[in-house]
Amino acid sequence: MKKGLMVTVALVLGVVVVFAGAKKEGTGTQQTGTQQTVVKIGLMGEELRPAWNTVAKALEQDGIKVELVNFSDYAVPNRALSDGDIDLNSFQHDAFLQNEIKNQKYDLTAIGNTVIFFLGVYSHKIKSLDELQDGDTVVIMNDATNGGRALKVLEAAGVFTLDPSKGNVPTIQDIVSNPKNIQVVEVDASQTWRTLDDPQVAAAVVNSNFVVDGGGVPAQDAIYIKPIDKEGDKPYINLLVARTKDKDNPVYRKVVAAFQTETVAKVITDEPPLKGTALPAW
Numbered sequence: 001m002k003k004g005l006m007v008t009v010a011l012v013l014g015v016v017v018v019f020a021g022a023k024k025e026g027t028g029t030q031q032t033g034t035q036q037t038v039v040k041i042g043l044m045g046e047e048l049r050p051a052w053n054t055v056a057k058a059l060e061q062d063g064i065k066v067e068l069v070n071f072s073d074y075a076v077p078n079r080a081l082s083d084g085d086i087d088l089n090s091f092q093h094d095a096f097l098q099n100e101i102k103n104q105k106y107d108l109t110a111i112g113n114t115v116i117f118f119l120g121v122y123s124h125k126i127k128s129l130d131e132l133q134d135g136d137t138v139v140i141m142n143d144a145t146n147g148g149r150a151l152k153v154l155e156a157a158g159v160f161t162l163d164p165s166k167g168n169v170p171t172i173q174d175i176v177s178n179p180k181n182i183q184v185v186e187v188d189a190s191q192t193w194r195t196l197d198d199p200q201v202a203a204a205v206v207n208s209n210f211v212v213d214g215g216g217v218p219a220q221d222a223i224y225i226k227p228i229d230k231e232g233d234k235p236y237i238n239l240l241v242a243r244t245k246d247k248d249n250p251v252y253r254k255v256v257a258a259f260q261t262e263t264v265a266k267v268i269t270d271e272p273p274l275k276g277t278a279l280p281a282w
Contacts, residue, residue, distance in 0.1 A: 036065040037251055042077040042089035043070050045209025047273045048115070052090070054267050055258045062254060074143060074189055081243060082106045088242050088252060090114055091209075095145040095168050095235040109247045110239040112256035115268055115278040117238065119153050120222030122211065123203040124196045129157045129224050132202055134180050139195045139204035142186035144169050149236060150205035151175070151184070153226045168235050212273045219276025228279060237281045 041052065049068060056066035069086050071077045077089040078100050092100075093116075100106055121129060121138075132138070138159070140150035148169040155162050161177035162170045172184050187195060192206040193214040208218045218225070240259065242252050258264075265280040 036063050038065045038067055039088065039251060039255060040067045040069055040086040041255075042080055042086040042091065043068055044072070044074065044077065044091035045070070045207075045213050047209050047212045047277065048090060050271055050274065051115075051259070051264050051267050054264050055255065058258045058261070058263070059254065064251060064254060066255070072190060074146075078104065078106050078108060078241075081108060081241065084243075087246075088240055088255065090238070090240050092241065093145070093236040093238050095149070096143075097239060097241060099143075099145050099169075107244045108241050109244040111242050111247050111252060112240040112260060113282040114238045114240055114259060115274070116228060116233060116236055116281040117208050117278045118218070118222075118225045118228065118276075119149060119205065119236075120208065120211070120218050120226075120277075121153065121157065121203050121205050121224040122193070122196060122216070122221055123223050125202055127223055129154075129159055129203065132159065132180055132182060135183060136180065136202035137183045137185055137200055139185050139187055139192055139201055141189040141192060141205070141207070143189060144171075146189055146207065147171070147186060153205055153224075154182075154184075156226045157224045208273075208277045217273065 043049065043052070052066065052068055056068075059066055069080075071080070071091070074091075074096075077086070077091050080086045081089050094110065097108065097110060101108060126132065138154065140154075141147045145168070148171070151162060151170050151172070151174075152168070154160060159182055160175050160179070163174040163176050166174045172186070175184070185201075189207055190210060192204045193210045193216070195201045195204050203223065211218045211221065240256055242249065246252060260282040268274045268278055268280050
């Protein structure tokens with residue numbers, strides 16, 4: 001009986017050892033029973049999912065399993081990455097990342113470029129921004145970097161003029177010429193698409209992920225899309241971001257390489273919902 005008990009204990013301990021070794025500490029990755037490395041990537045909305053699905057399929061042959069985690073609030077993906085709940089995120093441009101690092105003190109680093117999104121203006125009431133009337137209301141996002149970019153889009157469309165000294169993060173207070181006395185209202189980015197049903201809102205600048213989530217097609221539904229300026233729009237190139245301590249993780253570098261391919265570029269330029277809304281940026 002004593003011998004049998006010792007064998008049983010040994011077997012139990014063996015099982016414990018096996019399961020204790022299932023997680024690879026310090027890398028944010030996990031090993032499954034089939035020796036796949038799981039990499040959790042945070043997204044905002046669905047528009048990049050086709051591109052990431054292509055990446056996930058390509059990485060399977062290297063024993064890397066990509067799990068996509070969707071968020072609906074811009075404040076969450078960087079916090080989730082910093083806390084170790086996900087391994088990477090793919091939702092933000094450089095201007096947003098730098099603002100988050102400055103204000104939230106996150107220790108995060110971009111490890112690769114992904115896409116640059118066109119930013120569009122939408123309306124259920126007018127077909128052109130030329131139709132805006134004196135005193136009309138236009139909605140933009142209330143976070144500094146997206147809101148600043150939205151103001152620059154409206155400036156490019158000729159709605160008003162901004163103080164050029166404010167660079168990429170102008171505010172409403174930096175509007176220096178506003179011939180039609182347009183009233184700019186800030187709301188949470190996730191609510192911009194919904195404001196189009198408000199009878200008081202003439203138009204809204206909306207991130208494409210919220211357009212897609214709301215059932216719209218950016219390339220078809222926008223009444224104005226600002227053309228990409230390769231130099232001026234560099235701060236708005238979207239990034240794949242890791243914790244700084246993991247920036248050289250070889251698995252994550254494989255993820256970057258798998259995204260930055262001609263196959264993924266073709267998905268971005270030729271397949272909905274990305275077709276007409278984004279360009280490869282590597």
